[in-house]
Amino acid sequence: MNQPRPHRITFANEKGGTGKSTTAVHVAVALAYNGAKVAALDLDPRQRTMHRYFENRTETISRRGIDLPGASCEVFRGDSISALDEEIERMGEGADFLILDTPGRDDQFARHVATGADTLVTPLNDSFVDFDLIGQVDAETFKVRRLSFYAELIWETRKTRAMQQRKEIDWVVVRNRSGHVEARNQQRIEKALGELSKRAGFRVVKGLSERVIYRELFPSGLTLLDKGHLGELGTSHLVARQEMRSLLAGLHLKMPEKRNAPQLELA
Numbered sequence: 001m002n003q004p005r006p007h008r009i010t011f012a013n014e015k016g017g018t019g020k021s022t023t024a025v026h027v028a029v030a031l032a033y034n035g036a037k038v039a040a041l042d043l044d045p046r047q048r049t050m051h052r053y054f055e056n057r058t059e060t061i062s063r064r065g066i067d068l069p070g071a072s073c074e075v076f077r078g079d080s081i082s083a084l085d086e087e088i089e090r091m092g093e094g095a096d097f098l099i100l101d102t103p104g105r106d107d108q109f110a111r112h113v114a115t116g117a118d119t120l121v122t123p124l125n126d127s128f129v130d131f132d133l134i135g136q137v138d139a140e141t142f143k144v145r146r147l148s149f150y151a152e153l154i155w156e157t158r159k160t161r162a163m164q165q166r167k168e169i170d171w172v173v174v175r176n177r178s179g180h181v182e183a184r185n186q187q188r189i190e191k192a193l194g195e196l197s198k199r200a201g202f203r204v205v206k207g208l209s210e211r212v213i214y215r216e217l218f219p220s221g222l223t224l225l226d227k228g229h230l231g232e233l234g235t236s237h238l239v240a241r242q243e244m245r246s247l248l249a250g251l252h253l254k255m256p257e258k259r260n261a262p263q264l265e266l267a
Contacts, residue, residue: 012120040074040100041087043102052218074087154202209243
């Protein structure tokens with residue numbers, strides 16, 4: 001009997017510094033806490049941020065003698081689409097979810113896994129610099145003028161899948177660092193995203209604020225979900241955990257029926 005294909009979650013953005021890898025790791029760990037078997041593939045062999053995060057996590061588990069859920073994570077170093085497909089098939093064997101973290105640049109492999117995703121997550125900082133990656137706005141009115149090449153690529157892929165009666169891509173744009181944006185500019189971005197979402201077919205979910213805790217956790221490989229291993233948490237850390245809870249709920253990721261683990265409690 002053939003095993004079911006894992007749900008593929010691709011984190012993609014052609015710009016770096018949007019919290020893509022941090023979000024990907026937290027989502028992977030959250031799914032593992034809920035009893036899912038999670039595999040992860042880092043498509044950026046130069047930076048390999050997600051892979052290093054999980055390496056650090058493994059070292060912390062060994063050093064402290066503790067047991068924490070996580071994901072098996074490897075780095076793709078191939079040079080062809082066929083090699084990537086083979087790696088995806090191998091990594092996905094027996095997994096419930098396959099997390100794919102892409103480079104923050106235009107890349108043929110990133111485009112390939114974006115168009116092959118079940119859930120496509122595009123983190124954006126709340127700025128029109130990042131907004132330009134998915135659409136262009138008028139300089140005076142801030143109304144959307146056109147879709148970007150990237151948005152058109154996903155739109156065309158979704159149309160093709162619909163015609164082929166294949167599963168639709170659930171495209172989710174995640175707004176990160178929204179708390180540090182001037183109120184009027186934030187309102188303009190929110191309005192433009194709302195307009196563009198209707199044209200491009202994505203959903204908008206609030207993501208992670210700019211917090212030192214996310215950078216501090218990287219060397220240990222720990223996440224905000226690892227209660228009992230983070231020491232004393234301040235108010236800002238508890239708020240950050242609530243942000244994660246809202247983000248995960250917004251992704252609408254369904255656990256496989258074979259899993260009976262209780263839902264992750266982040267509060």
